[in-house]
Amino acid sequence: MQSENHLFGDVAKLLNGAAGTLAGVGREAEASARARAREWIGGLDFVARDEFEVVKAIAIAARDEADALRARVDALEAALAARAADANAG
Structure with missing residues (x-):
């Protein structure tokens, strides 16, 4: 019973870590896309x-x-x- 609790806890930690990593990747991708868009728009006469x-x-x-x-x-x-x-x- 106790080993099952550790298993669920470990899986929960793994999923939380993966969710945090995915959120970070998403923020980084968004920032990169914004930077590229600003760079592209900056070359235009806006x-x-x-x-x-x-x-x-x-x-x-x-x-x-x-x-x-x-x-x-x-x-x-x-x-x-x-x-x-x-x-x-x-």
């Missing part, structure tokens, strides 16, 4: 997400500034047109 977000924010700020400048130019042109109309009337 942009990182954070770089894209920075450029997007700059583009939005530039568009807002251009809209503000366009409104300012429109106001100055209207004032100039009004002044020219007053000069022609007087």
